[in-house]
Amino acid sequence: MGLIGPGFVGAHHIDAVRRLGDVEVVAIAGSSQKSADQKAHEYKVDRAYGSYQALIDDPDVHVIHNTTPNHLHFPVVMAALAAGKHVISDKPLAINAEDGRRMVEAAKAAKVANVVTFNYRGNPLVQQARLMIAGGDTGDLTFVHGHYLQDWMTDPNVYSWRSDPSKGGVSSALGDIGSHWCDLAEHVSGLKIDSVLADLTTVIPVRYSSGASAEAFSRGNSAERIAVNVTAEDLGSVLLRFQGGAKGSFSVGQVLPGHKNDLVLELNGRSSSLKWRQEEQNELWIGHQDKPNCVMAKDPSLVTSGAAGYVHLPGGHQEGWADAFFNLIRDAYGWIRNGASPETKPALLPTFADGYRSACLVEAMLKSHAAGGVWQKVSGGLSA
Structure with missing residues (x-):
C-alpha cells in the first residue's frame, strides 16, 4: 500500500x-x-x-x-x-x-x-445491532435518533482547513462528523433517509489563524494570528424522514465543551430499542417496555455469528476505536484478495456509492437550511 x-x-x-x-x-x-x-x-x-x-x-x-x-x-x-x-x-x-x-x-x-x-461500522456491537434489527428482534423501526458532538473547535484560536470552504467544502460539521452519523444510521437500520429538515448555525463566525491548519484534536500554537471569517456550520440539528415511514433526528456540533467524540445512535422499534455509544463502545443497551432493560457486553460468545468475526478479545477485554478501524481495513483487503467484485464485497464495507450518498445527504441538509428550514428530498439513486 x-x-x-x-x-x-x-x-x-x-x-x-x-x-x-x-x-x-x-x-x-x-x-x-x-x-x-x-x-x-x-x-x-x-x-x-x-x-x-x-x-x-x-x-x-x-x-x-x-x-x-x-x-x-x-x-x-x-x-x-x-x-x-x-x-x-x-x-x-x-x-x-x-x-x-x-x-x-x-x-x-x-x-x-x-x-x-x-x-464506525467496524465496531462489533454495531454489527450486532444491525443483525438484530435485520432479524426482526426490534420489530419495525419507528424512530432513529442520536447525535455526534465534539469540542475540539471550541477555542476560536483553532483554525483548520475544515473551516476553509476551498479545502473542506461548504459544510463543516455535517460533512466531517454528520456524514459518519448518517452512514451509521442507515447501515444499522437498513433504512434510507428520504427527506431532511435542517437548522444550522455558525457559533464561532470569526476564528484566528496562525497560517497553519490545526490537525483535529491537536493543541494550537501561540504564533501571531489573523482573523478569518467562517461561514460553515459548527452546530446543527436535522429532522429526518426515512423510507417506509420511520422518523428520526440528530444533532452535530464541534464547539461543545466536554464532548470529545460523543457519537450516539438509538433505534426504537415496536418491540424493543437499541442504543450504542461510541465512547462506551463495548456495550449495547437494549430497551424493553414489558421487562427490565439490559446491557449487552461485547463478548464473542454472546454476539451473533455475523458479528463474532469482528471481536478479537474475550469478554471483559476492552476493544476500541483502532480495533474497529482495523476491522474495516481487514475487510477491505479481504475484498481485494477476493477479486474486488461487487458479489464478494463484505456487508460491512462502505463503498464509493455510500460516500456519494453521504454527499447527497449533506447537500440536501444545506439546501433545507438555506431555504429557511423546509423539508428537502434527498437526491441520488446509486446503489453500492
Missing part, C-alpha cells in the same frame, strides 16, 4: 495495515518532499514522494490510501483509478455530490476495490 496525505488519521491507516501482517507499507506522499521525508521517517516507511502522482506511478504500490484534505479527494482518487489502483479513501468522499457521482462511475469502470472509511 501507499499512503497519500499523512496527517492525523494517516497513522491509523498505517497501523491497521501493519496489523494485517501480510501487506507492505511501500511509500508515503506528502504536500512536499520535506514533509514526506519527515513522515516517512516517523512512520518507518522507506520511500517518500513529494507529489501524489509520483506515488501513484510507483509500480510496487497496488492499493492507495487517500487521507488528504477534502478538496484533494477528487483529483487523487481519479488519478489512482486511472492507474488501475485499488483505493481506500477517507470520508467525506467528495466535497459535492457531482464529484462523488463521477468517482463512483470511475471506480466501476476501473473494476477495482473502492472503500470509504466510515469506520
Whole structure:
C-alpha cells in the first residue's frame, strides 16, 4: 500500500495495515518532499514522494490510501483509478455530490476495490445491532435518533482547513462528523433517509489563524494570528424522514465543551430499542417496555455469528476505536484478495456509492437550511 496525505488519521491507516501482517507499507506522499521525508521517517516507511502522482506511478504500490484534505479527494482518487489502483479513501468522499457521482462511475469502470472509511461500522456491537434489527428482534423501526458532538473547535484560536470552504467544502460539521452519523444510521437500520429538515448555525463566525491548519484534536500554537471569517456550520440539528415511514433526528456540533467524540445512535422499534455509544463502545443497551432493560457486553460468545468475526478479545477485554478501524481495513483487503467484485464485497464495507450518498445527504441538509428550514428530498439513486 501507499499512503497519500499523512496527517492525523494517516497513522491509523498505517497501523491497521501493519496489523494485517501480510501487506507492505511501500511509500508515503506528502504536500512536499520535506514533509514526506519527515513522515516517512516517523512512520518507518522507506520511500517518500513529494507529489501524489509520483506515488501513484510507483509500480510496487497496488492499493492507495487517500487521507488528504477534502478538496484533494477528487483529483487523487481519479488519478489512482486511472492507474488501475485499488483505493481506500477517507470520508467525506467528495466535497459535492457531482464529484462523488463521477468517482463512483470511475471506480466501476476501473473494476477495482473502492472503500470509504466510515469506520464506525467496524465496531462489533454495531454489527450486532444491525443483525438484530435485520432479524426482526426490534420489530419495525419507528424512530432513529442520536447525535455526534465534539469540542475540539471550541477555542476560536483553532483554525483548520475544515473551516476553509476551498479545502473542506461548504459544510463543516455535517460533512466531517454528520456524514459518519448518517452512514451509521442507515447501515444499522437498513433504512434510507428520504427527506431532511435542517437548522444550522455558525457559533464561532470569526476564528484566528496562525497560517497553519490545526490537525483535529491537536493543541494550537501561540504564533501571531489573523482573523478569518467562517461561514460553515459548527452546530446543527436535522429532522429526518426515512423510507417506509420511520422518523428520526440528530444533532452535530464541534464547539461543545466536554464532548470529545460523543457519537450516539438509538433505534426504537415496536418491540424493543437499541442504543450504542461510541465512547462506551463495548456495550449495547437494549430497551424493553414489558421487562427490565439490559446491557449487552461485547463478548464473542454472546454476539451473533455475523458479528463474532469482528471481536478479537474475550469478554471483559476492552476493544476500541483502532480495533474497529482495523476491522474495516481487514475487510477491505479481504475484498481485494477476493477479486474486488461487487458479489464478494463484505456487508460491512462502505463503498464509493455510500460516500456519494453521504454527499447527497449533506447537500440536501444545506439546501433545507438555506431555504429557511423546509423539508428537502434527498437526491441520488446509486446503489453500492
